[in-house]
Amino acid sequence: MINPNVEIFETTLEKVVEDIKNWYDYKKYHYVTINGVDEGGKLRIDWIFADYNEKNKMYVFRVTDVSFDTLIPSIANIIPSAWMAEWELRDMFDVEVENTQKGIFIKDPNIVAPLRKDK
Numbered sequence: 264m265i266n267p268n269v270e271i272f273e274t275t276l277e278k279v280v281e282d283i284k285n286w287y288d289y290k291k292y293h294y295v296t297i298n299g300v301d302e303g304g305k306l307r308i309d310w311i312f313a314d315y316n317e318k319n320k321m322y323v324f325r326v327t328d329v330s331f332d333t334l335i336p337s338i339a340n341i342i343p344s345a346w347m348a349e350w351e352l353r354d355m356f357d358v359e360v361e362n363t364q365k366g367i368f369i370k371d372p373n374i375v376a377p378l379r380k381d382k
Contacts, residue, residue: 267319276326280336283310283324291315292322296321297338301355301380305329306356307382310338327360331379337361354377 274282287294295311306329314320329335335358339346346363353360354368357376368376 265319267321268317269321269323271325271327273327274358276329276333276336278337279310279324280341283338284341286322286324287312292340293372294345295308295321297345297352299352299358299378301356301378303380304331305359306331308335308352319348331356331358333359335360337363 272282272286272362275301290312293313293315295313298311300307300309305327308326310324310325312322314322316367322336335349335352337345337349337360339349347362350363350367353357353363353365355376357379359367369375
């Protein structure tokens with residue numbers, strides 16, 4: 264079993280894009296995904312990266328206590344491939360993510376925010 268060494272950077276929605284932009288070096292780090300967790304009325308969001316040179320080393324930029332009606336900033340201007348995980352976050356949690364649209368992963372209008380506890 265892999266037990267990664269995880270370094271967590273606590274940040275805010277207002278600062279997360281700037282923090283990632285100042286830290287990220289495409290030659291050193293691989294963007295893995297953005298992950299959301301419903302913590303019972305609030306969302307925790309993790310932007311996850313791996314280290315190219317150090318096996319099992321992960322970096323997480325974490326924002327907690329995010330209201331489901333808050334606009335979540337996009338990092339696709341920094342890391343173009345992030346668009347897919349951002350669009351998935353929108354569909355899975357029915358949250359607004361900058362420059363995304365609903366329906367790329369969930370076409371059925373009867374399925375709304377399958378990962379949210381209150382839907």
